[in-house]
Amino acid sequence: MTDSTATLLSSIPSVDKLLRTADAETLIDAFGRQPVTNAVRDDLAALRQSLARKDDVAVDDVSATNILARVVATLEADLSPSLKPVFNLTGTVLHTNLGRAPLPEEAINAIAAVSRGASNLEFNLTTGKRGDRDVHVEDKFAELIGAEAATIVNNNAAAVLLMLNALALRKEVIVSRGELIEIGGAFRIPDIMSRAGAKLREVGTTNRTHPKDFEEAISPKTAMLMKIHTSNYEVQGFTAAVSDTDLAALAHKNDLPFVIDLGSGTMTDLRQFGLPHEPTAQEALASGADLVSFSGDKLLGGPQAGIIAGRADLIAKVKKNPMKRAMRCDKMTIAALETILRLYADPDRLAERIPTLRLLARKQEEIRATATRISPALDNTLGDRYAVALDQCQSQIGSGSLPAERLDSVALVIRPTATKGVGTALKHLATALRSLPMPVIGRIQDDAFWLDLRCLEPSNEEAFISQLNAITIK
Numbered sequence: 001m002t003d004s005t006a007t008l009l010s011s012i013p014s015v016d017k018l019l020r021t022a023d024a025e026t027l028i029d030a031f032g033r034q035p036v037t038n039a040v041r042d043d044l045a046a047l048r049q050s051l052a053r054k055d056d057v058a059v060d061d062v063s064a065t066n067i068l069a070r071v072v073a074t075l076e077a078d079l080s081p082s083l084k085p086v087f088n089l090t091g092t093v094l095h096t097n098l099g100r101a102p103l104p105e106e107a108i109n110a111i112a113a114v115s116r117g118a119s120n121l122e123f124n125l126t127t128g129k130r131g132d133r134d135v136h137v138e139d140k141f142a143e144l145i146g147a148e149a150a151t152i153v154n155n156n157a158a159a160v161l162l163m164l165n166a167l168a169l170r171k172e173v174i175v176s177r178g179e180l181i182e183i184g185g186a187f188r189i190p191d192i193m194s195r196a197g198a199k200l201r202e203v204g205t206t207n208r209t210h211p212k213d214f215e216e217a218i219s220p221k222t223a224m225l226m227k228i229h230t231s232n233y234e235v236q237g238f239t240a241a242v243s244d245t246d247l248a249a250l251a252h253k254n255d256l257p258f259v260i261d262l263g264s265g266t267m268t269d270l271r272q273f274g275l276p277h278e279p280t281a282q283e284a285l286a287s288g289a290d291l292v293s294f295s296g297d298k299l300l301g302g303p304q305a306g307i308i309a310g311r312a313d314l315i316a317k318v319k320k321n322p323m324k325r326a327m328r329c330d331k332m333t334i335a336a337l338e339t340i341l342r343l344y345a346d347p348d349r350l351a352e353r354i355p356t357l358r359l360l361a362r363k364q365e366e367i368r369a370t371a372t373r374i375s376p377a378l379d380n381t382l383g384d385r386y387a388v389a390l391d392q393c394q395s396q397i398g399s400g401s402l403p404a405e406r407l408d409s410v411a412l413v414i415r416p417t418a419t420k421g422v423g424t425a426l427k428h429l430a431t432a433l434r435s436l437p438m439p440v441i442g443r444i445q446d447d448a449f450w451l452d453l454r455c456l457e458p459s460n461e462e463a464f465i466s467q468l469n470a471i472t473i474k
Contacts, residue, residue, distance in 0.1 A: 159306030248288025265294020
């Protein structure tokens with residue numbers, strides 16, 4: 001050990017001495033004694049290890065002031081939430097990895113209200129007896145989509161699993177081969193069928209299925225006919241599919257239920273917002289479906305949930321299934337969903353009040369105006385190393401909704417000015433943007449970093465610009 005190393009080791013203050021300083025007391029008030037004590041010990045141990053390895057350690061590194069400064073940084077990093085808001089500038093509106101549908105303020109306020117204390121989640125205020133948590137949304141769903149009854153679970157995958165287990169246990173479910181979908185997270189219909197205890201009976205071919213295919217497959221073992229909306233892909237060309245109306249008629253002729261899984265699902269005609277038509281829950285039930293299931297956090301614009309609606313007798317069977325309890329929604333989801341349904345009761349203002357619909361319906365001129373306002377600030381922050389330009393692009397809806405559709409948008413396109421090391425420069429930029437207090441998530445494409453501004457509304461522009469001075473790029 002050299003004299004300088006020995007001197008530095010002897011200069012390292014003890015844990016007790018550090019904790020008795022005024023600065024440490026301030027930290028203890030802010031973070032608690034145990035977290036501060038642990039962080040101090042860890043920092044001192046790291047110093048000793050660095051000296052043992054003969055790393056570069058300066059005299060200032062072992063001062064009480066610098067030790068406590070590092071402790072503050074460590075505690076702030078350790079205690080900052082892992083789940084945090086981000087700017088979604090990827091160009092995918094309903095981004096599964098980024099939380100899908102943003103909630104309206106009314107829903108957020110409803111969540112906060114029931115989260116602060118007790119609520120009548122399963123308590124009937126009229127009778128003073130135990131109630132059913134579905135009651136808060138069931139009548140509203142029934143009224144809005146023309147169902148006899150409804151129930152909710154924690155997502156649409158659970159809804160499909162529950163329907164199959166409740167209505168087709170150890171029996172066959174007939175599905176067109178062209179609808180045996182796989183969605184994100186390795187959710188495959190054949191696997192769900194198996195886990196639910198139902199037996200899949202495939203009919204038709206990948207691209208063409210006819211009524212006779214279903215009719216010839218019906219047997220005493222059949223529990224239901226099922227149609228699965230291929231929301232995350234399209235089959236085009238030489239195709240044929242059996243209509244909902246014909247499948248419903250065939251099922252009812254054989255005293256079988258007809259079930260439609262809409263996947264993304266919606267309760268409004270998207271054409272009014274300039275978007276392509278997507279089958280609605282109302283249309284599914286009107287066509288003769290006995291049950292329909294769909295997601296709450298996709299095109300509906302609400303919280304993560306799976307909705308099952310339709311015939312009252314079938315809903316009753318689903319609700320009696322023991323698996324229902326394992327899949328039930330909590331009070332926060334129900335509060336948000338109830339609020340969303342109240343907004344849907346006012347269809348004239350849906351695009352104004354449901355953020356998802358507002359973002360999907362946003363015009364390219366509005367997005368260009370946002371780009372024009374924030375471009376100078378970003379350009380000034382990045383300096384000479386990067387060039388910022390406006391360019392047209394196309395957003396996608398995401399989460400398997402209308403997969404072939406693209407929405408005209410505008411992006412800020414950032415390119416390194418140096419001709420060498422472009423890939424590395426873009427990765428460093430992406431890392432720097434993800435490291436901001438409110439991380440900015442974009443995409444690397446065509447040797448540039450793209451920030452699609454469809455999801456950056458005017459109300460958030462100031463927050464975006466105000467943190468740009470915190471960008472630090474290697």
